[in-house]
Amino acid sequence: MRTMKIGVIGAGLIGGTLASKLAVLGHQVKLANSKAPSTLTEFGGIDNLTTVWAADAVRDVDIVIISVPEYAIDALGAELAPILSENTIVIDTGNYYPVRDGRIPALDGGVPDSVWVSQILGRPVFKVFNNIAAPDLKKKGTPDRGNRVGLLVSGPDGDAKHAVFALVDQLGFEPVDGGPLEESWRQQPGTPAYCKDLDPDSLKASWIATVLDDVDEYHRNRDQIVDFDAAVRETARRMA
Template sequence: MKIGILGVGHIGKTLALRLGAAGHDVKVANSRGPETIAAEVLASGARAVKVPEAVADVDVVILSIPLNRLPEVAPLMARVPRETVVIDTSNYYPVRDSRIDAIEAGQVESLWVVERLGRPVAKAWNSIGSSSFATKGMTSGSPGRIALPVAADREADRNVAMALVEDTGFDAVDAGTLAESWRQQPGAPCYCTDLTREQLPTALAAADAARLPKRRDLAVAAFQERMGDSTTNPDADFGVRISRALFM
């Protein structure tokens, strides 16, 4: 497939590497220009391009930028055909994104994104820590392979997103509609806890929307105490250990 990725941070970099290695035609872009994208991001064949080129003539656009910056790309996304699959990997963190009143009042993050972009999206790759994503992918059928939830309202979006999750080395689990995607938001039992296909449905069902924000913020405080800031992601072992203790 022809895939454009906006953002080459913690998650975007691994997406470029894994999807390129899987044989997809991958273009990547960031807000600072193609010359600023490190060669290691392109090691599996992805090409660095300008932002408008990344979303032109592609089958899939993956948005791997902070949630609070998604409204900035809305004019760009308005020119993307409606049949193009758009996958959002973002999460809401007030410490980074500033307060978003609608989400604080209970709006599902993915539905807020849909409103900002004015188009359907799928939600995927948001529920795994960047270290686990970079190091724990396995071939299909491997014992203990980590599973990731995928939510979408359009069947075509869901099918494509699930297939691409599999291509990155993880089992894809249908997590239902975007209205239910709060079950894979920060603070939920499946968030950054590295569960298998057998374990994930139970974790999704056990999510309690009212408890998510407090659990999310407790985890942020633990990570900041350990790492010293809000931009450095924890290593996989520490991140999973804290997430399982607080979210499950």
């Protein structure tokens, strides 16, 4: 396994879990949130993990993982786009939930979440780690390839996508090609594959069965969450 330098922006349930697990694997991880590094006390004492400001998290790294709510992307993009290296791989774990994020016209108009993020950053993005609940990301990784949960990876083909596949594999999940980023709407909230912890073959079949004609239904499924804070509290409870 090649050790990489990884910046994680967002220390919530997904971002914090990824940062901790990647550091344990031996990667050099820099973790930032929207506040000062001193607020990330729960991550103190983890080998290979350093807490930093967001701008420092993207400097001199191989991969940047953005794990923040969609409502924060505009401001974050304005800060990061000018300093992101063109050689840095960018992963977006985000999901659009209007009940939390407010209405974002581009996303309501059908632009896939991560395509929108890519447009704001002005660079290619890979969507992954968005369609698994944080407790399952924390607990279900396994080296046993015959008993793995599949995770969709959407984004441009090439060496960078292979690197993202390798990262998913190192975390104990089976990467499943979700096609180009424009197809990432198939793994957004409310779709058949979303947070179902499917095996790789079932995940791919579910991805294929996700069709544009049913987008309104997927949005209705997504919008069944009416108290997002309560949902987060319940997810945090399951992390133990």
